Amino acid sequence: MIEALRTLNHLKKKGLLRDYAIGGGYAVNYYLEPILTYDLDIFILMDTDEEFSVLYGYFRKAKYKIENVYIVIEETPVQFLPSSIHPLIDEAVKRAKRIRVKGVYTKVLKVEHLVATLLMAFRPKDKMVIPSLLKLTDMKKLKSIVKRYNSEKTPLDQRLRRVLGSIQ
Secondary structure, three states: OOHHHHHHHHHHHHHOOEEEEEEHHHHHHHOOOOOOOEEEEEEEEEHHHHHHHHHHHHHHOOOOOOEEEEEEOOOEEEEEEEHHHHHEEEEEEEHHHEEEEEEEEEEEEEEEHHHHHHHOOOHHHHHHHHHHHHHOOHHHHHHHHHHHHOOOOOHHHHHHHHHHHHHH
16 A cells, blocks of 8 residues: 555656545544455545546556556555545545655545545445444534535435434
């Protein structure tokens, strides 16, 4: 994973990435006991499909292996999730926490944004870790995020109530 982070930092310096933050399983691992995760989910600031296409073009030209939705960087499958797919990603990346991983600077989603993104996906594995993350969460901040990004298509408020109801 370290080499993948170095590569991402290099792409940021080159201007191919404006900013990024770690989300998904690796972000969960930052806050909780490690869980098994297959890929590195990278949330990126990108407003258009064209920017996303340029990024993938760079990886193709540099002969990186591309498998399904993953770009394999030094044996780490990386899935890029651009802010163009949902405004929550934009806010999550901009407010992410700056950290160092084995001497490499990077960013990880703050726990409240991580929970909100897990509520968006709401897969069984997400539902399993959200209760543990809630213990670390500022509920006022989380509820504010949920309220701002709640929609009929992504009923974050209903999903949060379901999780809270299951742990009481």
